[in-house]
Amino acid sequence: MRDLFDVIVIGGGAAGFMSAIQAGKRGRKVIILERSKKFGEKIRISGGGRCNFTNLYTNKSNFISENPNFVISALSQYSNQDFIGLVKQHNIHFHEKTLGQLFCDESSKLIINMLIEELKKAGVILRNEVNIHEVFKEGGLFNVNIGVETLKSKSVVVATGGLSIPKMGATNFGYKLAKKFGIKIVDTNPALVPLTFNDTLLSKCKELSGLSLDALISLGKESFREGMLFTHRGLSGPSILQISSYWKLGDNISINLAPNLDTYSFLVERKKSTPKQYISNVMAEKIPKRLSLSICSEIGINGIISDYSNKVLEQLSEQINKWIVHPNGSEGYRTAEVTLGGIDTNELSSKTMMVKKHPGLYFVGELVDVTGHLGGHNFQWAWSSGFVAGVNA
Numbered sequence: 378m379r380d381l382f383d384v385i386v387i388g389g390g391a392a393g394f395m396s397a398i399q400a401g402k403r404g405r406k407v408i409i410l411e412r413s414k415k416f417g418e419k420i421r422i423s424g425g426g427r428c429n430f431t432n433l434y435t436n437k438s439n440f441i442s443e444n445p446n447f448v449i450s451a452l453s454q455y456s457n458q459d460f461i462g463l464v465k466q467h468n469i470h471f472h473e474k475t476l477g478q479l480f481c482d483e484s485s486k487l488i489i490n491m492l493i494e495e496l497k498k499a500g501v502i503l504r505n506e507v508n509i510h511e512v513f514k515e516g517g518l519f520n521v522n523i524g525v526e527t528l529k530s531k532s533v534v535v536a537t538g539g540l541s542i543p544k545m546g547a548t549n550f551g552y553k554l555a556k557k558f559g560i561k562i563v564d565t566n567p568a569l570v571p572l573t574f575n576d577t578l579l580s581k582c583k584e585l586s587g588l589s590l591d592a593l594i595s596l597g598k599e600s601f602r603e604g605m606l607f608t609h610r611g612l613s614g615p616s617i618l619q620i621s622s623y624w625k626l627g628d629n630i631s632i633n634l635a636p637n638l639d640t641y642s643f644l645v646e647r648k649k650s651t652p653k654q655y656i657s658n659v660m661a662e663k664i665p666k667r668l669s670l671s672i673c674s675e676i677g678i679n680g681i682i683s684d685y686s687n688k689v690l691e692q693l694s695e696q697i698n699k700w701i702v703h704p705n706g707s708e709g710y711r712t713a714e715v716t717l718g719g720i721d722t723n724e725l726s727s728k729t730m731m732v733k734k735h736p737g738l739y740f741v742g743e744l745v746d747v748t749g750h751l752g753g754h755n756f757q758w759a760w761s762s763g764f765v766a767g768v769n770a
């Protein structure tokens with residue numbers, strides 16, 4: 378009976394931890410099987426080492442999924458306030474950085490330690506460096522073949538995460554398992570990822586590398602106003618990462634480099650009030666000087682503002698308030714924070730995360746076709762979806 382469990386959780390990350398804690402608290406015999414040496418590695422590196430563990434304003438509008446209502450049940454069964462309560466219970470100090478994003482004051486390791494402590498309290502067995510060969514169902518039980526032995530259980534929770542950052546242990550295990558059980562998958566793509574550009578724009582990005590500013594980025598109905606960063610590979614920063622989750626090859630994006638400014642009216646007024654000032658210096662009052670110089674030289678305007686017709690001022694304004702760029706790709710899974718798409722939510726019960734046609738089999742976290750905006754929403758989804766599976770498995 379040593380190899381018989383009530384619940385086997387595959388994947389020792391955020392969602393797997395939460396499932397195991399809840400199942401263990403219910404007195405279930407639970408084991409977590411983790412492929413890597415260390416548990417919770419993505420938690421450790423998250424939020425620049427301070428883990429943006431949730432968001433004060435998480436709600437269904439912060440998630441991308443083919444079924445936008447799918448998240449409602451899990452988020453209401455285990456909310457951001459529930460996780461904040463747990464963090465407070467463990468005396469972990471945190472702060473709101475911006476836009477409701479909650480970060481640890483000290484280190485993301487405190488969140489991992491907190492979860493490990495909860496796992497121990499719940500009696501969960503943790504096993505690392507496990508290589509899972511096969512999962513199949515036989516005689517009403519799931520069999521998980523780990524080479525040296527085959528573990529059996531009534532329930533299996535698959536929490537192996539998405540495809541991003543393969544060097545940290547990301548695998549396609551969960552997707553392959555889903556296919557084996559005949560479960561549909563929504564196409565996957567890197568998301569929350571820097572965007573790349575062709576030669577002309579790339580050289581501008583390289584020239585401005587390191588420069589960041591507040592920008593409003595729009596694509597169709599979606600727009601995000603947060604920081605934007607020029608890098609030697611293209612464009613990055615929170616606003617670009619956010620829009621990347623909506624971007625598809627062929628789409629243009631529109632960038633407002635001075636969201637608080639009607640640039641054309643400003644320039645026309647300054648042409649009257651300070652006609653002898655260099656146009657790039659006038660613009661440098663509103664956007665970083667390097668950027669102003671770069672845009673002015675691109676249009677070929679290096680003189681004083683009164684030298685230029687209103688038509689030229691309009692052209693410059695467009696470059697600032699409505700700069701249209703055409704990404705040629707993204708940095709891909711190598712740097713993406715998350716994976717868009719995944720297990721089709723039509724296959725799952727939103728109340729329990731159980732596969733409708735395979736009782737006892739659950740998929741949770743990033744594996745599922747639910748992708749959060751930047752800002753702590755992805756972890757909240759991992760906690761919430763993991764919780765409901767753990768309460769039912």
Ligand SMILES: Cc1cc2nc3c(=O)[nH]c(=O)nc-3n(C[C@H](O)[C@H](O)[C@H](O)COP(=O)(O)OP(=O)(O)OC[C@H]3O[C@@H](n4cnc5c(N)ncnc54)[C@H](O)[C@@H]3O)c2cc1C
Pocket residue numbers: 387388389390391392393410411412413416417418419420422423424425428429430431507509536537538539541542545546547548549550713714715741742743744752753754755756757759
């Ligand atoms: C650099 C970076 C920073 C991020 N920062 C934030 C942030 O601050 N806030 C936020 O909300 N989100 C953040 N995210 C996203 C967040 O980390 C993920 O959405 C979240 O970790 C998903 O949880 P999960 O449990 O589904 O998957 P993971 O945390 O990826 O856990 C999956 C686990 O399964 C294991 N595994 C994989 N294959 C197998 C296998 N075959 N057998 C056994 N185990 C396996 C993996 O090793 C891993 O431990 C960040 C992501 C990255 C890459």
